[in-house]
Every structure is written in C-alpha cells, then in structure tokens.
Amino acid sequence: MKNIYIIGFMGSGKSSVGQKISERWNYHFTDTDTIIEKKYNKTIPAIFSQEGEGKFRTYESDALRSVPNENCVISTGGGIVVNKKNIESMAQTGLIVFLDTSFNVIDARLRSDVSRPLWNQNRTKQKQLYKVRETIYRSCAQLTVNTDYKTMDEVASEILGSIQSIE
Ligand code: S3P
Numbered sequence: 001m002k003n004i005y006i007i008g009f010m011g012s013g014k015s016s017v018g019q020k021i022s023e024r025w026n027y028h029f030t031d032t033d034t035i036i037e038k039k040y041n042k043t044i045p046a047i048f049s050q051e052g053e054g055k056f057r058t059y060e061s062d063a064l065r066s067v068p069n070e071n072c073v074i075s076t077g078g079g080i081v082v083n084k085k086n087i088e089s090m091a092q093t094g095l096i097v098f099l100d101t102s103f104n105v106i107d108a109r110l111r112s113d114v115s116r117p118l119w120n121q122n123r124t125k126q127k128q129l130y131k132v133r134e135t136i137y138r139s140c141a142q143l144t145v146n147t148d149y150k151t152m153d154e155v156a157s158e159i160l161g162s163i164q165s166i167e
Helices: 014-025 032-040 044-051 053-065 084-093 103-110 123-140 152-166
Strands: 003-007 028-031 072-075 094-100 143-146
Touching (some): 003 084, 014 072, 032 044
Parallel strands (some): 028 072
C-alpha cells in the first residue's frame, strides 16, 4: 500500500494524527523531524541556530528520501513543501494529506512554544509564513481535512474514511 504523507503548518497536529492513523491501519509511523534529531543527535532549534535553515532543509529532504516507499505514515515538518522535489517525491510514493488548521487555532496552540524557530518571530512574519505555506499545502494535497475544534481521533477517522472512499 502507498505511503500517507501528512503535511500542514506547525502545530496542526501532524504527529498525533499520523500516529493514530498508523495504529489503526497497522502501518509504520515516522516523522521527518524525529529522523533528523536522532541522526544528528541535536534538537531542531540547535540545528537552526548552529547550522542555519538551509542546512536543516537539506537534512529534511534526506530524511524524506530515507523513508520506506510503502506501508508507512509519515508526518512531515511544516516546511517540507518548500522544496518542490520533496512534493514530487511524496506525490510519487503516496497520498498527500493536508491538515488545514486556522491561524487562530495554531496561534492558541503555539502561544508558549519555544521549540519552533520559524514560529518564534513577530506576528507579521508569522502571518506571512502562514499565508505562503497555506497556498502551497492546498496546491499539492490530494486530501484536505479541516482540523479546527476536532480531536485528533476525529481527524484521523475523517482521513481514514476519505481514503477508503478514494481507493
Ligand atoms: C518547520 C516546522 C517544524 C520543524 C522546523 C521547521 C517549518 O516542524 O520542521 O522547526 O518550516 O514549518 P512542525 O511542523 O512539526 O512543527
């Protein structure tokens, strides 16, 4: 069976939802940020501050390439779509699912978060990033699920129901 790639903005619940889908379908679960942190034995903020975003993006593309080509649910970092080749590779090996979460809900969830360097910026930059990313997520996803005010279980069920009707 094809992979399932979960994409979406920081704080949209990609890891929790991905994990739930993998448990219910008995798929492997992996997360590109976790692959990077384990491989380099560093946190994401440490990689950003010591090596810069460019290097992180290289690590991220490598992490994506390292996952199996089938039977896997992969939760991706919010910026995976910045590199077009990553989008192509996800589209070739699986179904791309966008967790669509409004800016206000993200903002409430990430208010005290300090682990995401690209969120720890001023409000104007946060909104700009959200807008730019949202356009890309929408354009490359085969399935979009709104997550506002839903539990992670509800989102996972919705995705699984939609996938079954696609296949
Ligand atoms: C990023 C999102 C983060 C992480 C890094 C960069 C982004 O992952 O990969 O901080 O560019 O949106 P989450 O989406 O899991 O927070």
